[in-house]
Amino acid sequence: MLRPGLVDAHCHLGDAAFDPDRDAVLGRARDAGIEHVVVIGGTLAESERAVALARAYPGLSATVGIHPHDARQWSAAADARLRDLLGLPEVVAVGETGLDYHYDHSPREAQRRAFEAQLALAAEFRMPVVVHAREADEDLAAMLVGVAATVVLHSFSAGGAVFEAGMAIGAYFSFSGMITFKNWTPTVPLAAYPPNRLLIETDGPYLAPVPYRGKRNEPAFVRAVAEGLARARGEAMDSIGQRTSENARRVFGARLATTL
């Protein structure tokens, strides 16, 4: 059966949860028709692991950045290390960065400083930037105004203000398994998002979609996210698959053409 290959636009494949069976995970992804996985860096260590994985396996790319949870680690040395990593051919984006006022693992001021600096890095290196937004709508929307890099709003579930701010700068909206949860209530209906700005992701090992909820999430499950998005938009699965893969190649670049 010929079906369009899918791209998992956000997976923490370097996470220790995948250490016992990473090869098998990638094998299942291939069998499920997943062509490419964007491996996320949220700390310096995780960024280095993402690069190493992308170097070791075809069909993987890396992002490098400091997650808002770890924003207190932002420093001139961290900035310099990210600059080194951004020069590598495996790296396709800055991030994961952003604001998370739900957990507040790092002080909000530190989160804003690290986010601002990574937005600037993305603009300087002409790379997209992967953004995490949780319960920080007002500040996040304000900080997106005039951003000079292409923004990917990942595991998107923010409210209307962030949606509008994203639309104003041509951001991409990446949806995770959350859209398949029974209690998920979108502020903006999924049908309202522009087709050329849609991405799908697992955010593995977290947020496994229905019917895998509660399990470790892995790239093969991005098919269930695509099915949820197709259902919610009243679109054919093939068209969602093709669109989201085209969008991923447009935003993350030529390296996305390599396949698992």
Ligand SMILES: [Zn+2]
């Ligand atoms: Zn993430």
